[in-house]
Amino acid sequence: MTPWDRRLLSEEFLTRSDAEFNPSGNDQIAAEILWGAAAQLLLIEIHREPTLNFTDHGSYRDAATFLQAKSTGTVVLTDFDCANKLHGHFYHGHLSESDLRSCRRITKRFIQRLGTYLDQSTEASPPHTA
Amino acid sequence: MKIRHEAHTIMSMLPDRQRAFIIGSPERVSECIQALSDADIEVWHAYPINALATGLMGTSNPPDVGPAQIPELFLNYLADIPPGPLAQGWRQPILEAVKDAGERYFNAADRNFQLGDVRSAAHDLCSAVNCAVIGQAAIRGWPHADASNDINTMLGLATGILPADQTQFRAVIDNTAEENLDLNSAYGAATGILQAVDHGYFHAFGYTTETATQLARHAFGLITQTGGPTP
Numbered sequence: 382m383t384p385w386d387r388r389l390l391s392e393e394f395l396t397r398s399d400a401e402f403n404p405s406g407n408d409q410i411a412a413e414i415l416w417g418a419a420a421q422l423l424l425i426e427i428h429r430e431p432t433l434n435f436t437d438h439g440s441y442r443d444a445a446t447f448l449q450a451k452s453t454g455t456v457v458l459t460d461f462d463c464a465n466k467l468h469g470h471f472y473h474g475h476l477s478e479s480d481l482r483s484c485r486r487i488t489k490r491f492i493q494r495l496g497t498y499l500d501q502s503t504e505a506s507p508p509h510t511a
Numbered sequence: 512m513k514i515r516h517e518a519h520t521i522m523s524m525l526p527d528r529q530r531a532f533i534i535g536s537p538e539r540v541s542e543c544i545q546a547l548s549d550a551d552i553e554v555w556h557a558y559p560i561n562a563l564a565t566g567l568m569g570t571s572n573p574p575d576v577g578p579a580q581i582p583e584l585f586l587n588y589l590a591d592i593p594p595g596p597l598a599q600g601w602r603q604p605i606l607e608a609v610k611d612a613g614e615r616y617f618n619a620a621d622r623n624f625q626l627g628d629v630r631s632a633a634h635d636l637c638s639a640v641n642c643a644v645i646g647q648a649a650i651r652g653w654p655h656a657d658a659s660n661d662i663n664t665m666l667g668l669a670t671g672i673l674p675a676d677q678t679q680f681r682a683v684i685d686n687t688a689e690e691n692l693d694l695n696s697a698y699g700a701a702t703g704i705l706q707a708v709d710h711g712y713f714h715a716f717g718y719t720t721e722t723a724t725q726l727a728r729h730a731f732g733l734i735t736q737t738g739g740p741t742p
Contacts (some may be wrong), residue, residue, distance in 0.1 A: 437715070438716055439714075439717030442718075457696060459696040459729070459730075469703070472710070473710045475706055479659065479662045479663070479680050479684075482681055484699055490692055
């Protein structure tokens with residue numbers, strides 16, 4: 382997958398997550414899809430940054446730590462940890478409604494800020510057309 | 512009356528504070544807490560720190576306080592006013608006791624990490640953060656009895672609006688400006704440590720002893736430094 386493929390997939394996951402976060406939806410599935418939207422953006426950075434390497438789930442946290450430093454705090458590590466809680470919720474369903482709502486809002490901030498950061502990169506921009 | 516242990520720890524550290532002299536000794540705090548069993552629990556159960564005066568006045572030997580010694584908190588109690596913000600003179604001792612209590616939990620976390628007891632350490636870290644939240648709630652007269660109160664407090668601190676119910680929580684969190692979410696983010700990340708341990712994914716999600724401690728200290732620092740208008 383190219384970086385742009387991942388950007389598009391992230392946007393699609395964001396839309397699907399919003400659709401699933403409703404009274405008739407499943408909040409564990411919604412949480413996982415929203416986590417996926419964040420993970421896709423992190424994978425762009427993991428794959429392009431030579432000092433990062435994807436080995437396991439902890440690699441996402443390494444990437445978020447790296448990004449917080451590289452973006453001088455624009456991309457926030459604690460926002461990532463809230464996104465990570467959504468991934469945990471998919472497996473365990475342990476978040477209260479308020480916690481889930483709060484993590485959802487913060488994860489969206491993470492995605493928005495990471496997207497803005499990636500916009501500065503040509504690799505994550507739309508492919509040029511002839 | 513069951514009082515969450517973090518509130519109990521904060522209360523037990525108040526007598527060390529000069530301006531909380533009216534309480535007396537740590538033993539006196541225990542007596543106050545015991546006396547709370549007979550107090551008006553329906554009114555005070557969600558406000559354990561604010562209820563301290565209730566318990567103090569309910570002991571067998573209530574303080575013989577002259578007008579100059581009576582903090583507003585006591586005046587409120589004596590006037591049968593429902594829980595409200597702590598009087599100005601009580602805020603600083605509460606916040607200082609919160610810092611002491613937080614450090615006690617951070618030290619306990621360090622010891623437990625060294626012993627390899629990650630679960631206990633994670634509980635200690637979250638207790639430290641809870642102390643910060645409880646203190647901020649108490650001085651504002653907000654409920655601080657449990658985790659659901661805490662998450663409302665965090666939103667209240669971030670936005671100035673303490674959600675009255677779930678519907679209001681949804682509305683406030685969904686409409687909060689991005690730049691106002693730092694407190695909620697720090698608190699969410701810190702509470703995630705304990706959830707990760709309890710559900711067995713602490714190491715799998717990339718947490719370490721150091722990162723967990725950093726997250727909790729970051730949240731504790733942000734919350735305790737929160738100023739803003741208090742009622």
